[in-house]
Amino acid sequence: MGILRYPFNEICNFRDIGGCYxxxxxxxxxxxxxxxxxxxxxxxxxxxxxxDLNVQAxxxxxxxxxxxxxxxxxxxxxxxxxxxxxxGSQDVGRSAQLAKESDDPYFMAIRYLEYCDNYSAIKSxxxxxxxxxxxxxxxxxHCSAGKDRTGVITYLIYKAAGLPLVDIVADYxxxxxxxxxxxxxxxxxHIQNVNRSYPEIMExxxxxxxxxxxxxxxxxxxxxxxxxxxxxxxxxxx
Numbered sequence: 001m002g003i004l005r006y007p008f009n010e011i012c013n014f015r016d017i018g019g020c021y022x023x024x025x026x027x028x029x030x031x032x033x034x035x036x037x038x039x040x041x042x043x044x045x046x047x048x049x050x051x052d053l054n055v056q057a058x059x060x061x062x063x064x065x066x067x068x069x070x071x072x073x074x075x076x077x078x079x080x081x082x083x084x085x086x087x088g089s090q091d092v093g094r095s096a097q098l099a100k101e102s103d104d105p106y107f108m109a110i111r112y113l114e115y116c117d118n119y120s121a122i123k124s125x126x127x128x129x130x131x132x133x134x135x136x137x138x139x140x141x142h143c144s145a146g147k148d149r150t151g152v153i154t155y156l157i158y159k160a161a162g163l164p165l166v167d168i169v170a171d172y173x174x175x176x177x178x179x180x181x182x183x184x185x186x187x188x189x190h191i192q193n194v195n196r197s198y199p200e201i202m203e204x205x206x207x208x209x210x211x212x213x214x215x216x217x218x219x220x221x222x223x224x225x226x227x228x229x230x231x232x233x234x235x236x237x238x
Contacts, residue, residue: 004016004019004030005174005178006034006049006053008043008045008046008049009041009043009045009046010040010041010042010043010046011036011037011038011039011040011041011046012036012037012040012146012178012179012182012185013035013036013037013145013146013147013175013178013179014034014035014036014037014140014146015034015035015036015171015174015178016030016031016033016034017032017033017034017035017141017154017157017158017237018030018031018032018033018237020158020163020167020171021167022161022162022163022164023162023164028161028163028237028238029237029238031053031054031138032133032138032139032236032237033129033138033139033140033141033157033236033237034053034055034138034139034140034141035140035141035142035146035150035151035153035154036140036141036142036146036150037142037143037144037145037146037178037179037182037185038062038070038072038142038143038144038145038146038184038185039058039072039073039074039140039142040073040184041073041074042073042074042077047074047077050074050078050140051078053138054136054137054138055078055137055138055139055140056078056079056080056132056135056137056138056139057078057079057080057081057082057128057132057137057138057139057140058072058074058075058078058080058081058082058139058140058142059082059084059125059128059129059139059140059141059142059153060072060075060081060082060083060084060142060143061084061085061086061125061141061142061143061149061150061153062083062085062087062143062144062149063085063087064085066144067083079137080132080137082124082128084121084124084125084128085121086115086118086121086122086125086143086149086152086153087115087118087149088118088121094111094114105196105198105200106198106200106201106204108148108194108201108205109200109201109202109204109205109208110208111148112148112151112152112155112201112202112205112209113205113208113209113212115148115149115152116152116156116209116219119222119223119224122153122156122223123223123224123225125141125153126156126220126223126225126233129157129233129236130229130232130233130236133236141153141154144185145175145179145185145195146175146178146179147172147175147176147179147195147197151172151175151197151202152205154168154171154172155168155172155202155205155206156216156219157236157237158171159206159216160216160220160230160233160234160236161234161235161236161237162234165203165206168202168206169199169202169203170199172197172199172201172202173197173198173199173202174197175197176195176196176197179195180195217230220233
């Protein structure tokens with residue numbers, strides 16, 4: 001597993017979604033899709049680095065309340081900005097609600113499956129990823145911490161590409177290491193367990209996802225994709 005984090009002055013948890021060893025000597029190419037925390041800034045050196053990485057498009061997964069409170073400062077500085085609310089009708093307080101209701105430290109797996117049930121939003125994300133690839137645009141996907149909503153989209157990309165679960169989990173669990181000391185993300189007084197990226201969360205989510213949908217191909221059929229389009233999604237990273 002080749003976890004590749006790019007250091008920025010203001011942005012944390014910015015990582016390449018590619019660069020992973022798949023199987024039989026295959027590596028998933030780097031430089032097409034990236035995952036990140038909120039794009040804090042603007043910092044000129046950070047903007048230059050985004051452009052050097054060919055990042056032309058942003059997919060912001062945050063809810064309206066979040067974007068109103070903290071607009072993306074890069075939204076007018078790159079070629080394309082799309083805000084696709086992965087939380088759907090459930091606001092961003094849903095995770096805190098689950099934390100209070102559940103005794104399971106891995107309760108976020110429940111929330112991740114709920115994100116996947118937001119078919120229209122997930123389809124909008126993948127439509128955009130396919131479109132950006134056709135244009136040759138690098139794309140950064142982000143939410144607030146770059147862990148949960150971004151982690152679900154990354155899971156779906158990796159799952160479609162055939163990456164082993166152990167490597168999907170390994171990529172997921174490093175998020176907390178990159179955000180734990182950032183007070184813009186880990187705020188005093190908040191329920192800290194919400195911020196953890198325990199490997200068991202992703203493992204439990206994968207278990208429940210597969211129990212519900214049986215395969216990644218079947219999941220994308222639920223979204224309305226045809227077989228040829230699903231093949232294109234499976235090859236997004238190539």
